[in-house]
Amino acid sequence: MPGTPAISQTALTTEPDSNPKPKKNICCACPETRKLRDECIIEHGESACTKWIEAHKQCLRAEGFNVL
Numbered sequence: 557m558p559g560t561p562a563i564s565q566t567a568l569t570t571e572p573d574s575n576p577k578p579k580k581n582i583c584c585a586c587p588e589t590r591k592l593r594d595e596c597i598i599e600h601g602e603s604a605c606t607k608w609i610e611a612h613k614q615c616l617r618a619e620g621f622n623v624l
Contacts (some may be wrong), residue, residue, distance in 0.1 A: 578620040586615035 575577070589612040594603035616623045 560589065580619070582616065582621055584617045586612055589615045 593608040
């Protein structure tokens with residue numbers, strides 16, 4: 557099976573690292589930070605939760621979503 561390693565190497569090198577495509581829907585990504593963000597907003601209001609909002613956005617970006 558000499559062709560198998562070449563296929564694996566090609567598959568690994570063809571996906572660009574700078575713009576990875578999301579592997580799941582945005583609603584299913586980052587459940588931990590989403591929960592913390594939502595609980596904070598409910599209890600304290602959006603303006604008091606920028607730390608958790610930004611943490612969730614960063615997590616979504618790491619998953620490959622384009623979040624402003």
